[in-house]
Every structure is written in C-alpha cells, then in structure tokens.
Amino acid sequence: xxxxxxxxxxxxxxxxxxxxxxxxxxxxxxxxxxxxxxxxLSNSYDLIILDVMLPEMSGFEVCRKxxxxxxxxxxxxxxxxxxxxxxxxxxxxxxxxxxxxxxNLEELRARVQRYGRKSTSTQRTIDxxxxxxxxxxxxxxxKTVVRGDKNVVLTATEFRLLEYLLNNKNIVLSRIDILEAxxxxxxxxxxxxxxxxxxxxxxxxxxxxRAKLLHTIVGMGYVLRLPHEN
Numbered sequence: 001x002x003x004x005x006x007x008x009x010x011x012x013x014x015x016x017x018x019x020x021x022x023x024x025x026x027x028x029x030x031x032x033x034x035x036x037x038x039x040x041l042s043n044s045y046d047l048i049i050l051d052v053m054l055p056e057m058s059g060f061e062v063c064r065k066x067x068x069x070x071x072x073x074x075x076x077x078x079x080x081x082x083x084x085x086x087x088x089x090x091x092x093x094x095x096x097x098x099x100x101x102x103x104n105l106e107e108l109r110a111r112v113q114r115y116g117r118k119s120t121s122t123q124r125t126i127d128x129x130x131x132x133x134x135x136x137x138x139x140x141x142x143k144t145v146v147r148g149d150k151n152v153v154l155t156a157t158e159f160r161l162l163e164y165l166l167n168n169k170n171i172v173l174s175r176i177d178i179l180e181a182x183x184x185x186x187x188x189x190x191x192x193x194x195x196x197x198x199x200x201x202x203x204x205x206x207x208x209x210r211a212k213l214l215h216t217i218v219g220m221g222y223v224l225r226l227p228h229e230n
Contacts, residue, residue, distance in 0.1 A: 001025045001116045004045045006036030019105045033057025040066050041134045047115045052079040063093040069135040074115045131166035165224040174221040
C-alpha cells in the first residue's frame with residue numbers, strides 16, 4: 001500500500017512509520033504543505049495522511065487542491081485541531097476521514113487497513129482509467145480531459161497525443177517517437193505534424209495556466225512534466 005504522509009513533526013512521522021510498516025505500507029513523507037501537494041499531484045497513492053497545521057500551506061488547502069484533480073484517493077486528516085468547527089472544515093475540504101491528535105496507533109492502523117481493503121477491491125480498477133499530472137487529468141474510458149476545474153475539448157488525434165505524453169510523463173520524447181506512437185510507423189517522417197499538434201495542445205492545456213506542463217527540449221523533442229522538475 002502506497003501512502004503519502006504530509007507531516008512536519010518528526011516524532012509523529014517516526015511513530016506512524018513504525019506502526020504502519022508492519023502492514024506492508026510504503027510511506028513517502030512531505031514536511032510541508034506545498035511539497036505534499038506537488039507529490040500528491042504527480043504520483044499515485046492508495047492513501048494520503050494529512051496534517052493541518054503545516055508550513056507553507058495548510059492541510060485544508062492541500063486537501064481542497066488535491067480534490068480539484070483527484071476525486072478518488074482517500075484522504076485522512078490527522079490533526080491536533082479537535083474543535084467541531086475544525087472537523088467540519090476538514091470534511092468540507094472533501095477529506096474522507098478525520099482523526100485527532102494524540103491518536104491511538106491501533107485505531108490508525110485499523111483505519112489504514114480499511115482503506116487498504118477498499119484500494120484492493122475498487123480503487124485500482126478506477127484509477128486504471130485515469131492519467132494525470134498536476135491538475136490535468138485524462139480519463140481513458142470516458143475520453144474526457146480536465147485541467148483544474150474546466151473540461152478541455154480535444155480532437156481524437158489531440159487526445160491520443162496527450163494520452164501518449166501522460167503515459168510517458170517526465171520522459172523526453174523525440175518527434176520520431178511521437179510520430180510512430182500517435183500516427184503510426186508508416187506516416188511521413190519528414191512532416192512537421194508533431195510540432196503543429198503540440199502547439200494545438202499548448203493552446204488548450206497550458207495557455208490560460210501559470211504552470212506550464214508541455215515543454216520543448218531543443219534538439220531533442222518534447223516532455224510533459226511539472227515546471228520545477230529538471
């Protein structure tokens with residue numbers, strides 16, 4: 001089970017790791033809200049455990065931003081904020097669960113095991129249809145694309161191109177690679193159709209967004225990645 005733990009208290013991190021390692025969980029840790037959000041949007045997890053009082057971005061804000069592009073991943077808020085209004089805000093941020101500190105480790109383990117069972121039975125099947133990076137999500141079954149909170153209308157060729165890029169995100173792809181995968185090996189290899197369609201995608205995917213996902217690598221090709229990644 002892949003878990004993202006967004007927590008800045010080292011003692012709590014150590015306790016959770018000791019308690020969940022025996023369940024076979026692989027735990028990735030982010031020490032602040034901004035890093036946690038970036039990891040949640042660029043990787044696939046079976047569960048996110050999220051503190052609220054975090055450096056750089058609160059857990060409630062992180063939860064809301066995750067939900068803009070990923071409605072399925074379970075989010076468990078683990079916080080010292082135990083007032084009714086805090087718990088209500090947690091669920092209003094679209095969290096699935098809320099556990100207050102100090103917490104009972106056995107209770108946390110039981111909740112994690114429950115999400116693990118759900119993940120095995122349903123989540124992986126659903127997630128097989130989804131390809132995503134940052135706030136961009138493509139649904140291969142429904143043939144839909146969403147960036148942020150807006151639907152993106154693509155042609156069939158643009159959809160195939162974006163699907164190929166998402167399946168190979170963070171990998172620099174040559175024009176020949178893209179031509180063979182999207183248009184077929186018999187297509188005219190001297191054409192500039194890749195450049196033309198990459199421009200089409202940029203206008204639809206990146207134009208109105210500060211974070212640009214489609215990048216040209218001069219002399220090499222194209223890559224779909226987050227702006228801060230090398």
